[in-house]
Amino acid sequence: LSRTDELRQAVLRDEFVLHYQPQVDVQTGRIIAAEALVRWQRPGEGLVYPGDFIALAEETGLIMPIGQWVLKTACRQARAWQDQGLRPIRISVNVSARQFQEERLIETVADALHEAGLDPSWLELEITESLIMKDLSGSIARMHELQKLGVKLAVDDFGTGYSSLSALKRFPLSRLKVDRSFIADIPHDADDMAITSAIISLAQKMGLEVVAEGVETEEQARFLIESGCNQIQGYLYSRPVEEERFSRLLEGNG
Ligand code: G
Ligand code: G
Numbered sequence: 443l444s445r446t447d448e449l450r451q452a453v454l455r456d457e458f459v460l461h462y463q464p465q466v467d468v469q470t471g472r473i474i475a476a477e478a479l480v481r482w483q484r485p486g487e488g489l490v491y492p493g494d495f496i497a498l499a500e501e502t503g504l505i506m507p508i509g510q511w512v513l514k515t516a517c518r519q520a521r522a523w524q525d526q527g528l529r530p531i532r533i534s535v536n537v538s539a540r541q542f543q544e545e546r547l548i549e550t551v552a553d554a555l556h557e558a559g560l561d562p563s564w565l566e567l568e569i570t571e572s573l574i575m576k577d578l579s580g581s582i583a584r585m586h587e588l589q590k591l592g593v594k595l596a597v598d599d600f601g602t603g604y605s606s607l608s609a610l611k612r613f614p615l616s617r618l619k620v621d622r623s624f625i626a627d628i629p630h631d632a633d634d635m636a637i638t639s640a641i642i643s644l645a646q647k648m649g650l651e652v653v654a655e656g657v658e659t660e661e662q663a664r665f666l667i668e669s670g671c672n673q674i675q676g677y678l679y680s681r682p683v684e685e686e687r688f689s690r691l692l693e694g695n696g
């Protein structure tokens with residue numbers, strides 16, 4: 443079988459699983475959100491990470507059924523945690539270029555929310571800056587449609603693309619995610635520190651939330667807090683974990 447055939451079979455056989463990585467408000471110590479990250483549990487191969495199959499899924503269109511499954515599963519999980527009496531948190535789902543451009547996206551998202559019985563405000567879609575800039579006016583129109591549904595929008599990998607600040611002003615966003623490449627060399631790289639704190643103050647002045655990705659050390663967390671960024675995601679707090687493990691993190695988190 444070709445890799446494409448294997449991936450097609452994986453869709454039919456339901457071989458995907460979501461892991462969840464907490465995003466924490468460092469002021470309160472509380473988990474405020476979970477990013478859903480897809481993995482392929484390939485029989486005989488173990489866990490395959492998205493870096494090894496999302497590009498192929500995009501090329502072949504298999505990203506549609508996979509993305510649909512991810513949305514449904516993530517919404518259902520967010521609702522299940524609420525039903526367990528855990529403090530509600532936002533669930534954040536990555537959306538790739540082809541998914542974002544697809545005609546039925548709005549319907550797919552609405553269906554996933556409806557089936558799960560999840561209030562739209564608990565769902566956040568992450569889109570990358572480069573995706574948005576490929577077709578700026580189309581993207582802005584799409585973002586407005588999603589905003590009308592009541593879901594939140596975040597720009598992933600912020601700072602790696604080239605959105606002009608005037609374009610950024612036109613996006614109906616709730617959050618910027620500072621790309622982890624800027625965080626990795628803090629506190630050793632003065633340029634990265636300058637860029638990171640500039641992104642944080644930009645976000646704040648525009649009334650957006652800002653979360654830093656890839657936070658691995660206390661020093662990085664301290665720098666971010668001093669720069670006014672309270673939301674962090676990274677190995678310092680937790681790796682992406684399975685559903686069960688995430689439930690326990692939430693239970694112990696007040
Ligand atoms: O999970 P990992 O840490 O390997 O993630 C690598 C990349 O895969 C990230 O950039 C993330 O945006 C992407 N990714 C993870 N899950 C999904 C998903 O469900 N859909 C899409 N389109 N991309 C995902
Ligand atoms: O932005 P994107 O959606 O690509 O980000 C999610 C990816 O980042 C996942 O592959 C996740 O495993 C990875 N990741 C999460 N936290 C950390 C971290 O602290 N350090 C590194 N190097 N990668 C991380």
Ligand code: MN
Nearest residue numbers: 477536568598
């Ligand atoms: Mn992401």
Ligand code: NA
Nearest residue numbers: 598599621655
């Ligand atoms: Na990112």
